[in-house]
Amino acid sequence: MKSFTLGETSSSSSPYNSSSTTRLCSYHVFLSFRGEDTRKGFTDHLCASLERKGITTFRDDKDLVRGQVISKKLINAIQDSMFAITILSQDYASSTWCLDELQMIMECSNNNLQGLEVFPVFYGVDPSDVRHQRGSYEDAFRKHQERFGQHSDKVERWRDALTQVASYSGWDSKDQHEALLVESIAQHIHRKLVPKLPSCTENLVGISSKVEKVRNLIGMRLNGVRFIGIWGMGGIGKTTIARAVYEAIQGEFQLTCFLANVKETSETNGLVQIQRQLLSHVGISRNDFHNLYDGKRTIQNSLCRKKVLLVLDDVNEVNQLENLAEKQDWFGPGSRIIITTRDKHLLVAHGVHKIYEVGILFQNEALHLFCLNAFKRDQPQEGYFDLSKEVVEYTSGLPLALEVLGSHLYGRNVDVWHSAIKKLKKIPHPRIQDKLKISYESLDTMEKDIFLDIAFYFKGMKRDEVMDILESCGYCPQIGIEILIERSLITLDSVNNKLGMHDLLQEMGRDIVFQESPNDPSRRSRLWSKEDIDHVLTRNKGTEAINSIGMKLLQPYEAHWSTEAFFKTSQLKFLSLNEMHLPLGLSCLPCSLKVLHWRGCPLKTLPLTTQLDEVVDIKLSHSKIQQLWLGIKFIEKLKYLNLAFSKNLKRLPDFSGVPNLEKLILKGCESLTEVHPSLVHHKKVVLMNLEDCKSLKSLPGKLEMSSLKKLNLSGCYEFKFLPEFGESMENLSLLALQGTAITKLPSSLGCLVGLTDFNLKDCKSLLCLPDTIHGLNSLIILNISGCSKLCRLPDGLKEIKCLKELHANDTAIDELPSSLFYLDSLEVLSFAGSKGPLNKSMNWFVPFNWMFGGQPAPTGFRFPTSVWNLPSLRCINLSYCNLSEESIPEYFRHLSSLTSLDLTGNNFVIIPSSISKLPRLKFLTLNKCQKLELLPEIPSSMIQLNASNCDSMETTKFNPAELCSLLASPIQRFIADEFLKSFMKGLCLPSARFDMLIPGEEIPSWFVPQRTVSWAKIQVPNNLPLDEWIGFSLCFLLVSYVVPPELCNHEIECYLFAHNGKQLVSTRTLPPMDPCHCK
Structure with missing residues (x-):
């Protein structure tokens, strides 16, 4: 097992580990000490503590022979160190060797090019005595003067060195426990050292944001013991992230250990060996145990009072955690245990506090990482850009694949790249496959079958539908799918409940099936390529080994299959085709089918010569089906029937023999004129979608569908009669x-x-x-x-x-x-009228007097005058309602929850002041109020005001304390600039941001600096008191080359990145602009 420590700084295998700003040294720390005083005590303890933290320490008593003049080798050791610790003890000054060392140390410290940092430890001596050479130091220098002369330059240099080092910040051993002092020194050196070291993860692509997220989960300020999980599929970068986090925080702990490849090591050497390595790594020698029980006791007893950082990398069994880090009380306060694994359930079962799921790289990050491996640079070489994009797309953002394929293609010419990519699509790279296959091999037989079925046919389908199908196959999909998700083999979209899978995992599944019979596709369990399917079905060579056939084509395809192509496939469960035309027809379908998916099916009716007793899901969208089947067919397991956009479908069959049907989708069946009476009494149908069935006029009889939850008849333009609903329609x-x-x-x-x-x-x-x-x-x-x-x-x-x-x-x-x-719960109320002046088609419409009282409406539109308490109302749309300023009374201000008000296209000359009294109003729209001359006072809660095409608005009526947000209006640019500048100076809002729109073709001159880029860096002065500024202003110019006004819509997103990594997002959709302003 390889353990990672800070001492391993070379990492030559990675092309991006070096740093041009880091001074490369042989030693991290040079220790200068008086051997007789501290060698076997304080110095030994300090050296051991430094080395436990991965800090390489030079001790001259180990590496050089004593009794000689300070040698070139010792001078090189001092010059080749980052830090020097001088342990100034009682007899330190009596040693000319120590004084020569100190003199050399101080000379290197004063040399800016070498940058040696010096830290004194005053061990049993007073810093003042060292600085002024008093006490034992005075006695020592008296002897040196007797030996070298009263005015010896050597002695004076020693005195200067002692005086200088005593003025440095360091540690005084007085009144301190030695163990605490040692730990304090080691931690301080580590904190100073880490930023200077070349990191093994330095310049890794896409790593910093992930590391920051894990560090946030770790919670370094919390005192308790915390277990943190890093979870994701193989090759996605879990170990890299854990290693980077380990590097960044290990200086905060007394003991640290990174145990890599726990799975592999436990399988090879056993868990007892890993227990011993853990203890050895943290400097504990009590590791002579021979069984797991004794190892657990030793770990707990040794670490329970220590602040420990432990990384357990690539854990795959719960017993590994039980024997290496079973409980929180195994470790001292503040300890952190980080676990990387492909199995989420393992983390949940162990009670891990927080779990971070590692995602794939973004496309730009993926291209960057690939280029670093393929070209040793950030961008593709000339002539390789499209090829690089093709490889990156193939990897779907998996770091392992990007690194492996990049290294594989490095230094090869374009022709070889073309050949390699072509081969890759047929034969996956073995190193990638082997890494991904680890998770698959850990599954049992049923879980492997579920994984392969999802890889071949159910990727992108809803989880509930897939579970019904798999259950009909005799599987246990509830636990099976859960395990596949936990082991990062499949994903579940929480929004639409659809199953997903990484493209390379899907490819791995196909390769597993290919290896079942590389030379004879008829002996494989699943067929997916056009060539293999044609080979088997054209020659009528189907076998019982085939349980699934699926082919997705981008273009229609004419297949000359035998009419009895499926006669011998008696175990076929899944048949998924699209845009497949069969000029010879089809005489039968296997009765073993569970799933029949055939987009664009050319058949006029299904060839049900045998009963489809097992089928659960039939999807025949965009088919040529005219009638699904004749008479009653008993298909008891069928739950999902989709005939959407089958434009030739005229009638539906009798559903009496389909008692378990749950979803019926007939959207876009334009020729459908009638629905079978058996359907409106069906007791299991949950969803019935008849949208855009343009020939459908009614439903037969009374609706008594007790399970129905969704009935969609939208777009059925001929539908005139909605039947009565029975009492059973309560769902x-x-x-x-x-x-x-x-x-x-x-x-x-x-x-x-x-x-x-x-x-x-x-x-x-x-x-x-x-x-x-x-x-x-x-x-x-x-x-x-x-x-x-x-x-x-x-x-x-x-x-x-x-x-x-x-x-x-x-x-x-x-x-x-x-x-x-x-209606106290009412939140949204919309009574928008026409989009223009009154016309004959809207002759019923009269000017609109608003509901909260005020003057009687001369047009006769009536509202209660005394009701205004709608406590939940947050959005009102009263656009194009012929409203005037008298229409909105003072009662308006009582709408305490209102945040959005749309008054577009009305007849206001001025806006009533009651608007300014709305306490929570954030969005006000006054577009196309062509009579509007003056804006209201702006509520302090306001975020956005739109007032475009208000043609009567005069610039002379603007109040600088008010907000103007006009697009394409006749406002002069100079006045607009001054208005905006004046407003920003006086702005004081409780909200975090405020945005506005003004017309113009240039950015106002007072916005500096100005650049032709999509970003701006803002340097806030360090000496600026927080109470003397309210924020900053950012302006950009929108230039559109699209002239049609309906296309002049733009969505603007503004991101703010602060030094702490947080980001604030402002999003705004601009209204359509007049064509003459789309430039």
């Missing part, structure tokens, strides 16, 4: 009817007590909502925008206490019931 949570032709809703709507999202957007024929809507007491979102004939909201709305969002844009509603204001 329905989403009902989407957007764009349908329904004129009314069934009175049984109130049975949908579990409905949370009701989308009626653009139901232009809908006349009203039923009074029974009050039964929707779980409803959170109601969208009736675009229901242009809907003229009122029912009073029962007040019973829906959970309602959070009401979207009612472009409706015919002319009166809001007072019941609306009983």
